[in-house]
Amino acid sequence: MTSHSGKVVLVTGAGRGIGQAIADAHAAAGASVAYLDHDPALAAAAAEAARARGATTLAVSADVADEASVKAAVARIVDTLGPIGVLINNAGISPKSGADGKRAKLGEMSAEEWRRVLDVNLTGAFLCASAVVPAMRVAGRGSIVSVSSVAGKTYCDIVGVHYAATKAALIGFTKHLAGELGPDGITVNAVAPGRIDTPLMRGTAPEANEAARMATPLRRLGSPEDVAQTCLFLTSDNAAFVTGQVCDVAGGWLMT
Ligand SMILES: NC(=O)c1ccc[n+]([C@@H]2O[C@H](COP(=O)([O-])OP(=O)(O)OC[C@H]3O[C@@H](n4cnc5c(N)ncnc54)[C@H](O)[C@@H]3O)[C@@H](O)[C@H]2O)c1
Structure with missing residues (x-):
């Protein structure tokens, strides 16, 4: 018996990077894990690799910004793995569309790009929570963790204002839902990573990473x-009395 056996976990953006690691950790802890990604090949490869290690997994292709896509994905997960008890809102984008090939600054950023970042990073969390919470309420338990960022708490010169705004908004999303869903036995928390070595970060200048x-x-x-x-930890029974919190995972970069 491992810490998460019997739990069904949905991780968005699980095809690579942080999302894949979160999905893998839950799979290794005994959960049945849905690896959701809008890139079907990434989702399939990540889910298959975990399955080869003995885990129960399902690859699901969906765009978290699209309501119909999210609803169809959740229905398939419930049919295949059972009711979802844990949701990890991890899928996120940080476009590097500025004139210098780095982050776009105000004036360079189109309204279309602004909306897409909000749609994926923020509305995606809303759509996924909306799709899974009714069953969590019926079960009287559940946990939701959203991946925010230190960039949602302070200025970070490698991201754009759209990205920072969504990561700050996820903190309000988390605290509000913790209050709203607490009486139903559902915990809602966020993590705020600092600089994490993933494919998203590979385009960053080595000097910036060294700084x-x-x-x-x-x-x-x-x-x-x-x-x-x-x-x-946040989705385990050990954190059953932890809700509405933002846990920095940043090596002490920002101490607030
Ligand atoms: N890497 C960092 O330093 C860092 C720091 C703080 C926060 N974060 C956050 O962590 C999360 C994961 O970041 P990462 O570095 O692993 O990124 P990544 O780009 O390596 O992986 C993101 C995954 O999300 C998927 N995805 C993107 N848009 C999607 C959509 N609309 N629907 C479904 N899936 C989608 C991608 O296909 C990809 O597999 C993001 O929310 C990011 O903002 C990252």
Whole structure:
């Protein structure tokens, strides 16, 4: 018996990076895990790799920004794995569409790009929570963890204002829902990673990553597993009395 056996877990953006590590950690802890990603090949490969290690997994292709896509994905997961007890809102984008090929600054950013980042990073969390919470209410238990960012708490010069705004909004989303869903036995928390070494970060200049490392008391970038283990705690029975919290996973970069 492992900490998460019997739980059905949905992780969005689970095809690679932090989402894959979160999904893998839950699978290794005995959960049945739906690996949802809008890239079907990434979802399939990640779910298959975990299955080869003995886990029960399902690859699901969906765009979290699209309501019909999310509803269809959740219906398939429930049919195949059972009612979802844990939702991890991880899928997120951070476009590098600026004139210099880095983050777009105000004036360079189109309204279309602004809306897409809000749709994926914020509305995606709303749509997924809306799809899974009714069954959690019936069960009288459940947990939701959203992946925010230190960039939602303070200025971070490698992301755009759209990204920062969504990550700050996820914190309000988390605290509000913790209050609203607490009486139903559902915990709602967020993690705020600092600089984590993932494909999303590979385009960042080495000097910028080195500066981030030196600004981090623990003197390294984070790993996807660092974030995954914190999520695993927050969705475990050990965190049953923890809700409405934002847990930084940032090596001490920002201490608030
Ligand atoms: N890497 C970091 O330093 C860092 C720091 C703080 C927060 N985060 C957050 O962590 C999360 C994961 O980041 P990452 O670095 O692993 O990114 P990543 O780009 O490596 O992986 C993101 C995954 O999400 C999927 N995805 C993107 N849009 C989607 C959509 N509309 N629907 C479904 N899936 C979609 C992608 O296909 C990809 O597999 C994001 O929310 C990101 O903002 C990352």
